[in-house]
Amino acid sequence: NMQIYDEKNEISDWIKLNVGGKHFMTSRSTLLAKEPLSMLARMFADDNNVYLMNPSAKDSTGAYLIDRSPEYFEPILNYLRHGDVILDKNVNPRGVLEEAVFYGLDSMIPQLNHLVDKSMSSSGNNQSLT
Amino acid sequence: NMQIYDEKNEISDWIKLNVGGKHFMTSRSTLLAKEPLSMLARMFADDNNVYLMNPSAKDSTGAYLIDRSPEYFEPILNYLRHGDVILDKNVNPRGVLEEAVFYGLDSMIPQLNHLVDKSMSSSGNNQSLT
Amino acid sequence: NMQIYDEKNEISDWIKLNVGGKHFMTSRSTLLAKEPLSMLARMFADDNNVYLMNPSAKDSTGAYLIDRSPEYFEPILNYLRHGDVILDKNVNPRGVLEEAVFYGLDSMIPQLNHLVDKSMSSSGNNQSLT
Amino acid sequence: NMQIYDEKNEISDWIKLNVGGKHFMTSRSTLLAKEPLSMLARMFADDNNVYLMNPSAKDSTGAYLIDRSPEYFEPILNYLRHGDVILDKNVNPRGVLEEAVFYGLDSMIPQLNHLVDKSMSSSGNNQSLT
Amino acid sequence: NMQIYDEKNEISDWIKLNVGGKHFMTSRSTLLAKEPLSMLARMFADDNNVYLMNPSAKDSTGAYLIDRSPEYFEPILNYLRHGDVILDKNVNPRGVLEEAVFYGLDSMIPQLNHLVDKSMSSSGNNQSLT
Numbered sequence: 001n002m003q004i005y006d007e008k009n010e011i012s013d014w015i016k017l018n019v020g021g022k023h024f025m026t027s028r029s030t031l032l033a034k035e036p037l038s039m040l041a042r043m044f045a046d047d048n049n050v051y052l053m054n055p056s057a058k059d060s061t062g063a064y065l066i067d068r069s070p071e072y073f074e075p076i077l078n079y080l081r082h083g084d085v086i087l088d089k090n091v092n093p094r095g096v097l098e099e100a101v102f103y104g105l106d107s108m109i110p111q112l113n114h115l116v117d118k119s120m121s122s123s124g125n126n127q128s129l130t
Numbered sequence: 131n132m133q134i135y136d137e138k139n140e141i142s143d144w145i146k147l148n149v150g151g152k153h154f155m156t157s158r159s160t161l162l163a164k165e166p167l168s169m170l171a172r173m174f175a176d177d178n179n180v181y182l183m184n185p186s187a188k189d190s191t192g193a194y195l196i197d198r199s200p201e202y203f204e205p206i207l208n209y210l211r212h213g214d215v216i217l218d219k220n221v222n223p224r225g226v227l228e229e230a231v232f233y234g235l236d237s238m239i240p241q242l243n244h245l246v247d248k249s250m251s252s253s254g255n256n257q258s259l260t
Numbered sequence: 261n262m263q264i265y266d267e268k269n270e271i272s273d274w275i276k277l278n279v280g281g282k283h284f285m286t287s288r289s290t291l292l293a294k295e296p297l298s299m300l301a302r303m304f305a306d307d308n309n310v311y312l313m314n315p316s317a318k319d320s321t322g323a324y325l326i327d328r329s330p331e332y333f334e335p336i337l338n339y340l341r342h343g344d345v346i347l348d349k350n351v352n353p354r355g356v357l358e359e360a361v362f363y364g365l366d367s368m369i370p371q372l373n374h375l376v377d378k379s380m381s382s383s384g385n386n387q388s389l390t
Numbered sequence: 391n392m393q394i395y396d397e398k399n400e401i402s403d404w405i406k407l408n409v410g411g412k413h414f415m416t417s418r419s420t421l422l423a424k425e426p427l428s429m430l431a432r433m434f435a436d437d438n439n440v441y442l443m444n445p446s447a448k449d450s451t452g453a454y455l456i457d458r459s460p461e462y463f464e465p466i467l468n469y470l471r472h473g474d475v476i477l478d479k480n481v482n483p484r485g486v487l488e489e490a491v492f493y494g495l496d497s498m499i500p501q502l503n504h505l506v507d508k509s510m511s512s513s514g515n516n517q518s519l520t
Numbered sequence: 521n522m523q524i525y526d527e528k529n530e531i532s533d534w535i536k537l538n539v540g541g542k543h544f545m546t547s548r549s550t551l552l553a554k555e556p557l558s559m560l561a562r563m564f565a566d567d568n569n570v571y572l573m574n575p576s577a578k579d580s581t582g583a584y585l586i587d588r589s590p591e592y593f594e595p596i597l598n599y600l601r602h603g604d605v606i607l608d609k610n611v612n613p614r615g616v617l618e619e620a621v622f623y624g625l626d627s628m629i630p631q632l633n634h635l636v637d638k639s640m641s642s643s644g645n646n647q648s649l650t
Binding site: 022023026 | 538577588589609610611612614618
């Protein structure tokens, strides 16, 4: 993992991700704090964590490669930062739900299911998508 | 094809695409698994695959060049990752349908046709576009 | 023009454009095939084409500079790729129309005029914009 | 200012802008022609122009730095290119109005005010925002 | 902090931010003027400011790293530039509110709360989200 020294020479633990071709910057604590047993957290856990997974390969800039949607990762990462599920109006909540399931972020799933239900009932005159 | 070694020195098979000027990162298995006989899969098939096509030229960063829309490629790639057709509300499903046909991803086409029909009937007071 | 050699050492004719600050990758045949006498086609025509225009200056990455909107160029380029005019719901068709006129892509204009009329009649309670 | 030589060795006058972190490419004539006395035009006027302002600092790529919104600059720059005020449906016209006032583009302001009024009356059941 | 010299050799005080992986350019005065005691202002205050906080670590391009949403930072930064809260129609005001609270920009919060209330009452037929 990349270690960046700030002006006081203290180690801060920034992590660069390459999700499907787009770069994101975040901190290890953001990835770990909210759901420590999620797959995403375990990819970046400390070496002494028994649930530690092998981290992903890195690209040439040192970013960890993740083969998933960058667009729907944004509300995932915001959730890890502040704990609220916030989607813009044009975003399909099913896309975010797929990512939450993939990353193992179980605490997001009930809210996302609620948004999916709401979005389905408001589109298409009560017709189900089947 | 680009080979990236992860921290355990195992080969992982990441592929960088330059679709119409935008970079995407994915894995060979994502491109191959869902529809092995599609044109997209055959571009990146193993050497011992009899349906193997010549891969595209590469740009200066090693990304395979594809002369198609980057925007409408995103839901295509997400479909290859998890198997669901998910479009945001402002995305024109006809744009994604064009790409699915181009890449030969036949399993996407019925769902996209359904979304195109739905989108046409909801816009413009039942008037056909002709 | 930039020539890129693929793995079989064949010349492929990729062209990089810098439209208003954004990079697009496409092929010469995409720019020429649909409307060979359009201004855009003539900028990239072969040397033996009597309608050949001087190509634009290039940026430091070898991309041809075009002082126009990148956003509204996307549906233009998609049209040249597959022949259909496809716009997302939030895109103002007047923006695409301006670019089609600038690039001299006459075959796009009737469809774009139709989309402009439709968009105007659906917004603002039949009031004209004047 | 950056001077780029085209293939005939003629000087073309391309200008690179860094607006709030995003790069735009345009020509000096686009910035000057429409409203020669606007602040934006005067930043890039010829040395013998009595209204010439000091141009901005440049970033490491040679782009002039402007501390303003990149998103709302796009329709501004398109207006300078072709003379029409064109906004996508999800763009808040107040954001573009702020930029037009900042850059001193007086000829845009009546149309933008009209779009702001229209947008306000259509949202929120005739309630004023106060 | 990065100091950039303009053509007259005067120091201008441009600051590059890396918010969640996206670069923004602004000036120190923009970050400080509107709300000098906010957390964001104190990160970039002068050395003789008693409320000065330790600035963040920097990335390899010299941009200050901030582990927050880039998308919802845009209207925040525009507010610091001109003093108006302006959101596009598809932007969820709750996302911007989270950032305003994080950065300690108290003067934005009443307007954002108003936009959140308005957005909630207009979606979903007066049903609360609960």
